[in-house]
Amino acid sequence: MTELHDAVNRGLLTWAVRDSLLRYVTVIARGSYTVEGGAAVTTDGAITFPLRRAAQKEGQWRLSFAGSVRFEAHHGFLDVLIADPELVAGPEGGVLSARTDVDGTTTLIAATGTEEPEHNDVDLTWTMNDVHLLESGVELFGGVYPAGTDMAPLKVRVSLDS
Template sequence: MNRGSLTWAVRDSLLRYVTVIARGSYQMEGGATVTDDGAFTFPLRNAVHVGNEWRLSFEGSVRFTAHHGFLDVRIADPEIVTGPVDGVLSVRTGDDGTSTTAVAATGAEELGRDGTDIVWTANLHLLETGVELFGGVYPVGTDLAPLNIRASLDS
């Protein structure tokens, strides 16, 4: 059985902007939760290790809305694929949940071990394909909040 989570604040200023400045809201579904400091936690669905590559899939969603629907950002079922050189974070977007968008890239940060758990903190940079997800507000290369992964891998 795989147990674990991905915790990500998306962009450090996003939650504050949506809830305080724009007086909008956010909704979580499918097991996603929010931490006391405003990061979102998505439960691990699956972890696959083949060669030098990890594919970690998570479940749940968070949707930010404000400005009477003009700001509408949905992040669902994040998945990170990482190898020895770099990694890519993808999420499902849109109401139908069938579209997948590569949102951000990571450097070559290595996954660590804590007993049988893998632990990983990765810095993220917005990809061109992720710009539209945020309505064009952030340019390519914008630093996003780091993500933290912890996964217990029982064989």
């Protein structure tokens, strides 16, 4: 088993969730989104979550990230929280989950295709373009997107240097 601990500066998950959601919340609904806990917004509007922990066992990676993003509009009627995401990725694909409410409920949000990480002597990187909403993630977005809806690509970087 390969394991990295407390790796805030050792990796990132970058995800724009869904381009139409970002546009809808900020432009059409005149709402906002906020990031906390180490998450940040890139210049193109994607959210980055710093790596907390990475573990690899038998070809499968479990990558835990810190931080949160909350989308709010319509005086709170639209309220989507994605916090402390975790990606489990292996040869048969991956699954992204996150804490989705203040009570700590974890939801399986999206599945990914079977992209293998690229690696060099320093980093592992995944670019997961085939990301789609799972049935368990439909309610998180208020039923607006049906299961199978294409979501924004996931980009992950994990530094292997010690």
